Amino acid sequence: MEIPFTSKPRPDTGIYNSKVGIWLFLASEVMLFGALFSAYILLRVGAPEGTWVHGLLNIPIGTFNTAVLITSSVTVVLGWASLQVGNFGRYKFYQAITILCALAFLGIKSYEYREKFLHHEVWLNHKIKVKHGHQEVETDRIIGHLEYEGHHQYFWNTKRLKGTPEEKDKDGKVIKAAVPPVESFKMIPDAFHYTMTPKELAHARKESAGVAHEEIEIKASDVKRLSAFVPSHSTYFAIYFTLTGLHGLHVLGGAIVIFYIWGPGAKMWKTDPQRYMNRVEVSGLFWHFVDLVWIFLFPVIYLL
């Protein structure tokens, strides 16, 4: 039994099956990301003052990543066009660049994530004075790197300060050693503060460039809340990580499919070239969609 129209288009609809499939699938993807973007708007509009902490992302890196993704979109088209004129070698070449771009994108994104996980914010019970370059501000919120026992720490939060008791299994064997509570730690503040306007911020950054930051000793008992830049830090980071994470999964999925078609699946070019071209086209459509999501995502999350 053969399913009709897997490679040739159906005359009256003018389209082959998997193309219908991918368009439908993309429609559902639009609804998926649409819902997340709506959530973004609602959360942002409803955010209590001082909790929408945008402006912390690395814009140059984000811009570069945008360029990487756009490049891959171009090479996908070039690869497909090469296949249309029967130039399999050129297709292989262009699609290899696509896959490399995807990997580069994911690599850069993970670097950005890591940078975030290293940063912390601490909310204090009372205001203290903090120096940013030559400027002194009074604040009860400090962001920056967190140092404890001579090391920069990742992923710290309020719970971590309290420590955890040791955990034993049924026979009394220790399965998790106790973590002693923290009495105090150091923050190395960034030249950034939420109360600053963008202009002031740029000024402060410029001023503090090259100036050594003073470390601030913080007592655990003064801490109201502590969080690394992880999803639970704030609704801003929650939606940032969810959107970019889900997008990253799409990049990964798309890259795997494109790689499969490019590598192990390329045998089909010999046996059923029309269907093979369809596959390349369909995966390319998906790839464009993934890029398009990023084109919306980048300004919304990084710039606005």
Next chain:
Amino acid sequence: MQATTHTESHKGAHDAHHHHHEPGFLQKYVFSTDHKIIGIQYGLTALAFLFFGFLLMLCMRWSIAEGANAAQIKDYVIRPIPLVGGLLEKLLGDVAPKGIMSADLYNSFGAMHGTIMVFLAIVPLAFGAFGNYVVPLQIGAPDMAFPRVNMASYQFYFIGGVIMFVSFFIPGGAAQAGWTSYSPLATTIPTHGQAFWLVGMVFLISSSLLGAVNFIATIIQLRAPGMTWMRLPFFVWAQFVTGFLLLLAFPPLEAAGVMQLMDNVFGTSFFLPTGLAVGGRLADVSGGGSPLLWQHLFWFLGHPEVYVLILPGMGVVAEIIANNTRKSLWGYKSLVYSVLAIGFISFIVWAHHMYLTGMGTKISAFFQTTTMIISIPSVIILTCLFISLWGGSIRFNTPMLFALAFLPMFGIGGLTGLPLGFAAADLHLHDTYYVIAHFHYVVAPGTIFALMGGIYYWFPKMTGRFMSEFWGKVHFVGSFIFMNVVFQPMFIQGMAGMIRRMADGGLNYSTFKNPGAVGGLGADVMNMHKIILIGAVCLGLCQIPFIINLFWSIKNGKKATSDNPWGSTTLEWQTPTPPPHGNFDKEPIVVRGPYDYSLPGKDKDFTPQNQA
């Protein structure tokens, strides 16, 4: 060159040969890509879940009725659940002490009853089972457009079901926040049940998406030559619109599910407001989130979902009615346009579930209006089906009885929705048993009756044998009576102010406990719980003949004497019985509309779509 060609063609021939010969049991029945096998897999799994969901409900009804009974016993003693109480204690532990249902367990069962019935029973049965089995046959296709995606869709559904089922047995038990899983409740209950629920839902949603893509693509691409859009049986139209609803309404819930999972697992605050206190203490979260956001995203799916539940049922009923009145459906075009209109409008009515959230009168007015508008196409469909009966020489066989009962039952369900659609009336009725009665009338004696009718109707195609007419009628009459015994009193209870989701059936708000309290639930309303429990048990008993009939008839039912024993016009009956892999001996060419019954000048009273 020639040599290679030769070996290649030889290899191809060998492959084909290999395929024809006895695929193993696993390949044939478990990992099958044949839409008919997948349809049957869906059907059996969904029926099992339907039964399981029903049992959960029986336990809950016992707990509720005990609320009324306790008033007659000194110190309000609640008695253990008969028969299964001990088993529950053994399996689930302290949530069922001495076989008595605790409020926590009631909440778990309630949440899972709703979830299972909607996402694991009705939708898979209506869309997965009937859609899979019947749609490709009715449009004259050899299979679905993407057979392997179809298999994956069933497997995702199965995995999602297993995750939901397993969650009963984890410490703390299954999700407790209702099938609607409102935040912050869903996040602050300190067990992992909700995380299981969410992961399970992600699988179920993925399954639905794959299914929806496949159905729509199949209907667009694989219609047989001559099967134009206006020659599609109404059932196919209903499934087509259902596919779009699933495709476009489910992703927002998937997004919401991911966000709630982040809230539960990574401690984010998507749906947790600033200043949230849990157990009297400020929760250690960032806050800043919006509980209403969850409700919007949930109901954006939730309302289209109710049409996912009903449209396939309407499709089945239309097929059965046309066949058993032996005349064409009245207003085929109106039916088609109405079902399309429902599809579109169902995306803009969702907030009628949220009148009490204080979203403002202007927004309420908008959703009130759209809700009234959407009832118009529903009424048109029902009217067309009613008028189709006019002047027909009706055959009252079991499928037809179920289809006929569907009409008034769906009518009651739909009409009682109108007061709910008005904000002013809904303020009183929201979250009461009236709402429960409303939607159960649409889904239980509505959709389930339609699907039951569908099982009796298509059974001869699947097996070549009829199910027993006598036991079918027993099943029908019993179900019809007891469905109404169960759900009719709930309207009264709801209007009297009985709130839903109370493990003790409202004992604490009753005049039993607060004699003379103004607005307290009186003895008459409370005692209806007992009638409902009896009705529910009897309803369960009435399903026994059905279950036996279903399995017994596979081997022993009356033989169908032809491939088209009901004398039907649509294409699924113009194939061998049961249809082979690939469905049609030769591709059907369609030359006429779907319901050409009793054409003048023909010697038979039906003219199949592929016959001149």
